[in-house]
Amino acid sequence: MRRITRIATVGVASAALALSATACGGKTSSSAGSDSDGDKAAIAYDIGGRGDQSFNDAAYAGLSKAQKDLGIEGKEAEPSDGESDADKVQRLTELARAGNNPVIGVGFAYAPAIKKVAPKFPDTTFGIIDDSSVTGKNIANMVFNEEQGSYLAGVAAAKVSKSKVVGFIGGVETPLIKKFEAGYVQGVKDTDPSVNVLPQYLTQPPNFDGFSKPDLGKAAAQGQLDKKADVVYSAAGLAGSGAIEAVSKAGKWNIGVDSDQYNQEGLANYKESILTSVTKDVSDAVFNLIKSVKDGKPQTGEIRYGLDKDGVALSMSNPAFTKMTDVIAAVDKAKQEIIDGKITVKTAP
Numbered sequence: 001m002r003r004i005t006r007i008a009t010v011g012v013a014s015a016a017l018a019l020s021a022t023a024c025g026g027k028t029s030s031s032a033g034s035d036s037d038g039d040k041a042a043i044a045y046d047i048g049g050r051g052d053q054s055f056n057d058a059a060y061a062g063l064s065k066a067q068k069d070l071g072i073e074g075k076e077a078e079p080s081d082g083e084s085d086a087d088k089v090q091r092l093t094e095l096a097r098a099g100n101n102p103v104i105g106v107g108f109a110y111a112p113a114i115k116k117v118a119p120k121f122p123d124t125t126f127g128i129i130d131d132s133s134v135t136g137k138n139i140a141n142m143v144f145n146e147e148q149g150s151y152l153a154g155v156a157a158a159k160v161s162k163s164k165v166v167g168f169i170g171g172v173e174t175p176l177i178k179k180f181e182a183g184y185v186q187g188v189k190d191t192d193p194s195v196n197v198l199p200q201y202l203t204q205p206p207n208f209d210g211f212s213k214p215d216l217g218k219a220a221a222q223g224q225l226d227k228k229a230d231v232v233y234s235a236a237g238l239a240g241s242g243a244i245e246a247v248s249k250a251g252k253w254n255i256g257v258d259s260d261q262y263n264q265e266g267l268a269n270y271k272e273s274i275l276t277s278v279t280k281d282v283s284d285a286v287f288n289l290i291k292s293v294k295d296g297k298p299q300t301g302e303i304r305y306g307l308d309k310d311g312v313a314l315s316m317s318n319p320a321f322t323k324m325t326d327v328i329a330a331v332d333k334a335k336q337e338i339i340d341g342k343i344t345v346k347t348a349p
Contacts, residue, residue: 041066041290042075042100044091046107047211048238049078053264054257055237055282059106059129061259062286069287070294075100081212088113096121102140102293104129104286108176109208114139125298127289129282130176132302140299142285146176147183147345148338149278149312150233153255154187155334156276156314157231158195159327160253165196167224169217169243171210171236173201175348180235180257180278182346190343191330198224199349202239214242221246231255231275241267248273258282260315277315281305308339 043063045056060076067074075098077091088105092113095103104127105114115134118126125138132141157166168184170177185197200220202210210216217236221243224232232247233255234240240257247254248270254261256277261267267274285305292299305311314331316322337343 039071039294040073040075040098040100041102041104041293042077042095042098043104043106043286044077044088044095044110045079046109046237047079047208050076051266052238053241053261053266054259055280056106057264058259058280058282059104059286062283063290065283065287066290070291072290072294085112089116092117092126093120096124096126101125102127102289102298104289106282107131108174125289125293125300127286127299129285135301137300138298139301140289141302142282142289143302143304144280144282144312145304145306145345146235146278146280146312147179147186147347148307149280149314150180150183150235151187151190151338151343151345152307152314152331152334153233153276153278154184154189155191155330156321156327157184157233157253157255158188158191159330160275160324161192161195161231163228163230164192164194165198165228165230167221167227167229167232168197168199169220169224169232169234169236169240170199170201171217171239172203172205172208174205177201177235178349179347180233182349184233185349186346187334190334198227198229200224202236210239211237213239214245216242217244218242218246225250225252233257233278235278244270244274256315260317262315262317271318272320275318276321279313279315281311281313285311307335 050056050060063074066072102125108131111131111134114126114128118136127140129142132143188195188197202216217239231253234243235257244254253275254273256274258280261277262271262274
């Protein structure tokens, strides 16, 4: 697996976690065409890059699976620290010119760039995860019902909390992350109205450090622990690893996000504190898009993943969680009621 640009290897301990600034382009994309028949596919990572133990790593898993199962050549491109939309335009253009098809932008931040680049390469399929605002004949919008999975996390948090205080940490206060908050708070309150939820965001746009700096997550989690929170749900990308560290060291429960963080190698020291994770099947979404192009039937338009198709879910990897039969029963009941339409989950607080 060749990477167009690289960042430093990421560890979990907050003092050791740092992103390296990288150039936005690559040196392998010099051709003017984009006639790939699906033998080459590329993903351009979101803030935090590969190694975030969460969102980007889930996308990488899909690319890796496609490489193994479909025999495609995979390319990866990392973000640079504090980059502009112009940097993203350059990155996507280079990937398309190199003959990669599809080219996938990991995260809503790629919407402006895909809007500019996709029309210039009509024979290339462009995928974007977590955005449906930019559309086109060669654009696939892979979106998720994050609020539904977060509702189930709220049910679990309310059931296991002993202090009757739970926390929510959002990386950056955007409409997408507000969906996580909204579902979580609703799930908590529908389960036990007496439980207090402490929502907190690490940064505000245009500052996106809240997705990339673990120290911010660690400090926020410590503040919530000081307010007696005994369950903390973090939707903060790489910054969430700092929160997981703090909560684990305090002997309280974490709820992870995007990937099954109990099974993430970089979080192995803290896995016993990760009660469950709200997973998004980003891996399958990436794989399915790559396969559709290789099969000659590229996906386009909105492709939505919800509870009904296991596109979002609560992970069951921690044996301590699966032994909580009353909690699991409450989660299963809520899941079925959402699928049946008996519960409508809010998408904004």
